[in-house]
Amino acid sequence: MRRLLLCAALFGFALTLDAHVTPNVVLVRRGDFVKASLSGATKFFEKTLGAPVIAAVRAETGWTPSGEDAKLYVGREDAGRLVGSVVFLWVPSQHGPLSVGVAFGPDGKILRATVLEVGTEPLVWVRPLLVNGSLGGVEGLALSQAPDPSRIGLLAPGAMSRYYAKVIAEGIARAQSIEKSSLGAAKD
Amino acid sequence: MGKLPESPFEVRLAATLFLLLMGLANVFGAWQVRNFASFTPSGVAEAFRSEHEGHSMPAAVSEEKPVDPASLNVEQHHTGRELLVQDSHVHIPVYAMAAAFFALILFGLRLSRRTRIVLVFAAFAAPVLDFAGLWGAHLWSESGRLWGAVAVFGGFLMGLVYLILLVLTLKQCWFSRQGEGHA
Numbered sequence: 001m002r003r004l005l006l007c008a009a010l011f012g013f014a015l016t017l018d019a020h021v022t023p024n025v026v027l028v029r030r031g032d033f034v035k036a037s038l039s040g041a042t043k044f045f046e047k048t049l050g051a052p053v054i055a056a057v058r059a060e061t062g063w064t065p066s067g068e069d070a071k072l073y074v075g076r077e078d079a080g081r082l083v084g085s086v087v088f089l090w091v092p093s094q095h096g097p098l099s100v101g102v103a104f105g106p107d108g109k110i111l112r113a114t115v116l117e118v119g120t121e122p123l124v125w126v127r128p129l130l131v132n133g134s135l136g137g138v139e140g141l142a143l144s145q146a147p148d149p150s151r152i153g154l155l156a157p158g159a160m161s162r163y164y165a166k167v168i169a170e171g172i173a174r175a176q177s178i179e180k181s182s183l184g185a186a187k188d
Numbered sequence: 189m190g191k192l193p194e195s196p197f198e199v200r201l202a203a204t205l206f207l208l209l210m211g212l213a214n215v216f217g218a219w220q221v222r223n224f225a226s227f228t229p230s231g232v233a234e235a236f237r238s239e240h241e242g243h244s245m246p247a248a249v250s251e252e253k254p255v256d257p258a259s260l261n262v263e264q265h266h267t268g269r270e271l272l273v274q275d276s277h278v279h280i281p282v283y284a285m286a287a288a289f290f291a292l293i294l295f296g297l298r299l300s301r302r303t304r305i306v307l308v309f310a311a312f313a314a315p316v317l318d319f320a321g322l323w324g325a326h327l328w329s330e331s332g333r334l335w336g337a338v339a340v341f342g343g344f345l346m347g348l349v350y351l352i353l354l355v356l357t358l359k360q361c362w363f364s365r366q367g368e369g370h371a
Contacts, residue, residue: 031260046255092270
């Protein structure tokens with residue numbers, strides 16, 4: 001009986017081997033970011049971007065949003081007035097992709113930006129870029145103003161944090177392009 | 189070849205502890221798979237599907253539908269191509285080293301040459317199948333379940349090699365060292 005139990009336990013070990021992919025650390029949850037960034041909103045909508053918007057983003061950035069990236073989360077007041085919108089996207093880096101969230105006001109200016117998810121390895125370089133859960137140096141930027149990596153996490157030392165500031169700035173620029181193209185399409 | 193069972197105590201101890209520690213690592217590996225991937229072909233296919241596939245063409249115009257922000261908090265772990273590239277470059281070398289260490293221990297056990305060859309081949313084929321399955325599920329989602337099955341089979345094959353190695357090492361190094369000839 002003891003041998004049988006031992007064999008069963010060992011077989012359990014054997015069945016456990018299968019490739020897995022390293023999960024990210026969740027710093028901020030998406031829903032929490034939407035609610036906190038668009039605090040005046042009472043109604044929320046998921047906006048799936050149409051082909052013309054995706055084409056405009058590709059033309060501007062050379063990057064094609066994936067199915068998951070090609071969405072906006074829009075907040076409105078009861079009367080329907082736009083409070084703002086949020087873009088989530090994944091940005092590749094040498095140590096795996098990181099998820100960036102950018103909230104825009106109705107005029108397209110950045111209300112808040114943050115890193116939502118990041119791998120365990122780059123976490124130590126990304127965390128110093130965040131102040132109270134947000135990325136400094138990008139708030140208030142208009143859609144025509146590209147984020148300056150040197151202003152993101154001004155106090156974060158080290159080459160790797162600076163590298164991640166560039167990666168994040170690239171992600172924010174892509175989010176701006178999505179927002180700009182989406183607003184442009186809404187006006188048409 | 190085949191001299192591990194007659195090796196000094198510390199050599200047998202090192203080989204055995206290495207295998208037991210690998211077993212412990214496997215337990216956490218299984219936990220990780222349960223949390224972020226799947227043990228079933230269809231689960232693997234879904235977790236590794238390309239984000240550009242499985243979606244219809246983008247709509248001509250943007251569409252808006254109500255959403256509850258709380259629903260966005262539900263974690264939907266999905267593996268994009270960049271993450272798969274990154275993990276392939278990390279995991280495949282580790283898999284290769286594990287297979288190489290397994291092979292070294294195999295060389296020390298009393299086994300027929302044919303058995304050694306089969307087990308060595310299986311130890312190195314398993315990670316190839318595993319990652320071929322993951323990449324297949326990612327690149328060709330229409331046959332994702334088939335590729336998922338390849339990945340799961342590869343993982344289980346590595347587990348089987350480990351199990352055989354552990355049982356043989358425990359038996360030959362600690363329980364039946366006396367009076368057995370070399371194969």
